[in-house]
Amino acid sequence: MSHITNEEFMKKEINVVVTGAAGQIGYSLIPRLIDGNLFKDTIVNLSLVEIPQVVEKLEGLAMELDDSYFPHLGSIDIYDDFSAASHNGNWFLLVGSIPRGIVYKGKKIEERSDLLKINGGIFVDQGKAIGSNGANEAKVLVVGNPANTNALIGMNAANNKDQTWMAMTMLDSNRAKSMLAKKINCNVSEISKMVIWGNHSPTMYPDFENALYKNSSVKEAISDLDWFSNSFIPSVQQRGKAVIDARGASSATSAAKAAIDTIHACENPTLSGDCFSAAIMSDGAYDVPEGLICGFPLMTLSSGKIEIIRDLSLSDGGKQRLSQSVQELIDEKSAVQDLL
Ligand SMILES: NC(=O)c1ccc[n+]([C@@H]2O[C@H](COP(=O)([O-])OP(=O)(O)OC[C@H]3O[C@@H](n4cnc5c(N)ncnc54)[C@H](O)[C@@H]3O)[C@@H](O)[C@H]2O)c1
Numbered sequence: 199m200s201h202i203t204n205e206e207f208m209k210k211e212i213n214v215v216v217t218g219a220a221g222q223i224g225y226s227l228i229p230r231l232i233d234g235n236l237f238k239d240t241i242v243n244l245s246l247v248e249i250p251q252v253v254e255k256l257e258g259l260a261m262e263l264d265d266s267y268f269p270h271l272g273s274i275d276i277y278d279d280f281s282a283a284s285h286n287g288n289w290f291l292l293v294g295s296i297p298r299g300i301v302y303k304g305k306k307i308e309e310r311s312d313l314l315k316i317n318g319g320i321f322v323d324q325g326k327a328i329g330s331n332g333a334n335e336a337k338v339l340v341v342g343n344p345a346n347t348n349a350l351i352g353m354n355a356a357n358n359k360d361q362t363w364m365a366m367t368m369l370d371s372n373r374a375k376s377m378l379a380k381k382i383n384c385n386v387s388e389i390s391k392m393v394i395w396g397n398h399s400p401t402m403y404p405d406f407e408n409a410l411y412k413n414s415s416v417k418e419a420i421s422d423l424d425w426f427s428n429s430f431i432p433s434v435q436q437r438g439k440a441v442i443d444a445r446g447a448s449s450a451t452s453a454a455k456a457a458i459d460t461i462h463a464c465e466n467p468t469l470s471g472d473c474f475s476a477a478i479m480s481d482g483a484y485d486v487p488e489g490l491i492c493g494f495p496l497m498t499l500s501s502g503k504i505e506i507i508r509d510l511s512l513s514d515g516g517k518q519r520l521s522q523s524v525q526e527l528i529d530e531k532s533a534v535q536d537l538l
Pocket of ligand 1: 217218219220221222223224247248249252293294295296320340341342343344345366367369370398448449450453
């Protein structure tokens with residue numbers, strides 16, 4: 199199932215592993231991985247993973263990808279066994295997870311703590327496989343919720359310092375940019391340096407203090423400080439629920455675009471003065487306890503290394519919001535302590 203490689207045209211090859219590939223995010227995400235815009239001049243080999251009950255659906259997706267004329271598409275392999283899929287993966291997009299509200303092993307999963315435990319168990323196995331079988335400098339983006347704690351569990355199980363684990367907060371950052379752009383009445387591309395601090399949950403802190411509109415503070419363009427506290431912050435925090443209420447299903451195309459944007463941000467050096475948002479392991483920056491997977495301002499260096507930007511400042515109010523979200527991460531960590 200592979201296209202002929204024109205060596206003049208396609209200089210590189212990359213292996214991308216996607217879990218939850220038959221889900222709604224997967225359907226929107228996977229074509230974008232192979233359209234040549236994200237991984238330029240690169241053949242993309244896909245390893246698509248699903249649970250055994252669903253894996254057959256992936257044959258249909260593979261047929262559609264073949265039928266879509268993607269010159270950058272390499273091989274498509276389908277798995278119901280993550281460990282087998284994980285060999286030599288350069289990027290792991292861990293989208294699959296058990297959602298709240300479904301019946302799992304005879305029990306309806308309502309509590310976040312149950313969700314943490316069930317998904318946590320899955321991420322132990324996936325982490326071990328990535329640590330042993332993934333490429334040396336593999337990057338892992340956890341999308342499946344609760345994303346930060348799933349990533350924490352996976353990263354601990356992987357125990358491989360050369361690999362980078364992240365949880366996705368780009369969707370929150372994109373939502374925040376859109377809300378600011380609407381308020382200012384400008385294009386979204388004119389908003390930059392949009393940081394999502396903390397947990398990918400309603401406690402996250404979308405940081406308007408450091409955000410820029412055309413290189414000056416958005417606070418100069420939007421002087422209404424009440425709007426930030428009473429409208430902007432809660433709207434970003436609750437946007438996922440608002441989409442579920444309106445659509446009857448959780449965000450999918452925007453989540454897929456955010457995953458693509460995160461990969462793009464990691465594969466290309468960050469422009470000076472800007473940053474991107476993802477949750478990554480804390481090394482104590484901004485007084486966040488070491489080892490937690492926390493949303494930070496990040497930059498990609500020209501070497502490809504991803505680093506926390508350390509020189510942003512937060513107001514006391516901002517610090518308090520970050521510390522509330524960090525407390526939630528600490529509580530989630532305690533709930534899964536036996537998996538770490
Ligand atoms: N971080 C974010 O910003 C963000 C945004 C939107 C959604 N999400 C989360 O992304 C996840 C996926 O969302 P969706 O809308 O695609 O859900 P979905 O239910 O449509 O698809 C999830 C898929 O994952 C599969 N799956 C479950 N466990 C798996 C496992 N162990 N291995 C492989 N596949 C597995 C399921 O069979 C299903 O096909 C959910 O957890 C959702 O909450 C995160």
